[in-house]
Amino acid sequence: MHLAIAIVKLFIFLRSLFKLTQWLFLKKRxxxxxxxxxxxxxxxxxxxxxxxxxxxxxxxxxxxxxxxxxxxxxxxxxxxxxxxxxxxxxxxxxxxxxxxxxxxxxxxxxxxxxxxxxxxxxxxxxxxxxxxxxxxxxxxxxxxxxxxxxxxxxxxxILEEQEAKPSFAPHLSIIKTQISSVYESSGAQKSPEVKPTNSDRLIQHMDQTHAIVYRDTCRANGYMFIIGTAGVFSLILALIYIAVVSEVWPAYLSEAAPGLTLVMTMTLIWPLLVAGFLAVEHWQFKKQPVIVFDREQEHVYLSPLAGEKAIVIPWDQLKISIRQLNMRGVGLEYPINFVQLEFAARMPDSRITLGAKSLSAGIGLWQTLHSFMHKDLHCVRGLETMEPEYRPEDPPRDDIYLFTRRLREKINSKDFFAVTGWLFLAALTLGPLPYILASACSRFRVRHARRRI
Known part of the structure; x- marks a missing residue:
């Protein structure tokens, strides 16, 4: 037994020495x-x-x-x-x-x-x-x-430019290079005349006066991960507490009901962890760029950060650049294809960039905003998104409707293991709670975005 322990210690020492020598050699080289x-x-x-x-x-x-x-x-x-x-x-x-x-x-x-x-x-x-x-x-x-x-x-x-016609809208002209395709327009130019969409659900709110655009991370999947992680950490911390610190608790609690200390500790730690995650989400949203379109005043407000004064741009002076990038990263076998939507004005340092899934989705989003500003569109419901799980009539946020839809689909599924796994996940994350939290946080963010203008 002692020989085996000595051999293991020698192996760990020699391996550590080899790694240190390798690191020093590489640093010098x-x-x-x-x-x-x-x-x-x-x-x-x-x-x-x-x-x-x-x-x-x-x-x-x-x-x-x-x-x-x-x-x-x-x-x-x-x-x-x-x-x-x-x-x-x-x-x-x-x-x-x-x-x-x-x-x-x-x-x-x-x-x-x-x-x-x-x-x-x-x-x-x-x-x-x-x-x-x-x-x-x-x-x-x-x-x-x-x-x-x-x-x-x-x-x-990579800088050689040529005009190209996208297949989804042959009447549009875009500039194409070996690494990107770019469509440029402005509020003063005519509508691109393509199908309006709400790509990636970037338009979070639309009423008779304002349309609010930003990327919302309040998704039910994210909150399921947060709540599930909080539950696991709560259990770990509760076990550590019982093993190390439980002496300070009244002795009669653990004697009266075995496991009661664990349950009480978890019920105290879990909401604290969830509240901490929500606070971090709120703090991160302050750095999220927000764009507000006001069609009554015909102004566009660019707000890169919360707490900073929003940049006010007349609608006819707003510039839009939609760039689809087609490249391969160094050492990667798969292409990097995604779209950047850049909203900018003539003044320096007045631009906000958002992402989309394709050039057609980006131009469709611009068509939606263009139609809203010209009072041809009043609601985002009924617009297609690029995500198949969501339907056109859904609101631009996760809510109980998504939970009931997923539950119905899983119950009707014939895959027993998939149904069992999903039901276990739903129980671990307290059923509809992630969807309720995602909806409440999305509504809060819309109200917070309004205050930026």
Whole structure:
């Protein structure tokens, strides 16, 4: 027995020593690689001459590409810094593009190739060309000390624009590049004349005066997870309490009814945990951008954060840009396809960006808002969404209707294990409680959004 314990301890020690040695080696190797590659990039920029400068719109395209392809959309450890992007375009003739050794790293940004000795981000259209075509020259811009390839003659050009006709609306004209398709309009322009939709249920409220648009995270599924997690944590904390702190409780409670202490502790801890989750949700909503359309005053209010003064824009000056991105992240086998809706004014730093599932959904949402402002539409009920679980007549929030629909569907299901599992989940999360909480929080958020204008 003692020999077995000694062998286990020796194995843990040797493995820890190996991991420490590996970590120190990688840190030293990466530090050397970073110094050499950054030095090569700075030397090239110091001795090179740019032949072109990106426009503001092209800079935004490159920024979006870096955030999506290199930094995994949300930033991670290395959030995107627009000040690091230089608009100068450089050229290398006869480039040497090689796969970067896995032991070498410059930054948290995911980069898989080197270009004449320094790191380069090759976007997905370029990566598809590399194995099959010899690149005679390459044009790129710098993001910090990393090169970002934007074109190679006869291979790819991510900024080359052409007009295209979407299949769902051939009368519309959009601008298409190798990485995105963009539809632009404004309040002053005519309606796109497509089917109105409420994509992702972004329109949370609509009455005779106001339409309120924001992304609502108050979904029943989220509250089921919150309540179920609170129940599990309550049980764990209650057991810890009974094992460690239960001495302070009156002795007669545990003697009179075994398990009563556990039940009382859970009933006290559970609502505290749920209230804590709700407080966090409320705090996060303060950072949620909100857009309010007032058709009586013909104004649009952009509110990026709660507590800040909303930006007031006349309806005819509101600009809309709907961009569908079609790219593949570095090292990913599946495409990154999603849509950004950008509401903006002419003044700087006055824009709000929301997400949608497709270009047609984004344009359909704009058609809905356009129809509302021109008093052709008065209610969001009856509009199709992009989520099959919801029906057009549903309100733009989860409520008891969703619970009863799911219960009816599960009861009618012939899969015994699916029915049993769903009923157990419903019991664990106290039946309709998540749906009631989601509905109440959604209603509260609508009232809170009204106060921002």
């Amino acid at each position: 990466w530090a050397q690689s970073k110094r050499s590659q950054c030095s090569a990039a700075r030397s090239f920029r110091a001795g090179g001459t740019p032949f072109q400068q990106l426009s503001t719109a092209e800079t935004e395209v490159i920024s979006t590409l870096i955030k999506l392809e290199a930094i995994n959309k949300i930033g991670g450890k290395c959030p995107f810094n627009p000040k690091e992007l230089s608009p100068n375009v450089y050229r290398i003739v006869g480039p040497v593009i090689e796969q970067k050794p896995w032991l070498e790293s410059n930054t948290d940004t995911q980069v898989k190739h080197t270009l004449n000795g320094f790191e380069v981000l090759i976007p997905s259209p370029g990566r598809r060309c590399l194995p099959t075509k010899a690149i005679s020259e390459i044009h790129f811009v710098f993001y910090g000390d990393i090169a970002v390839a934007i074109r190679a003659p006869d291979c790819f050009d």
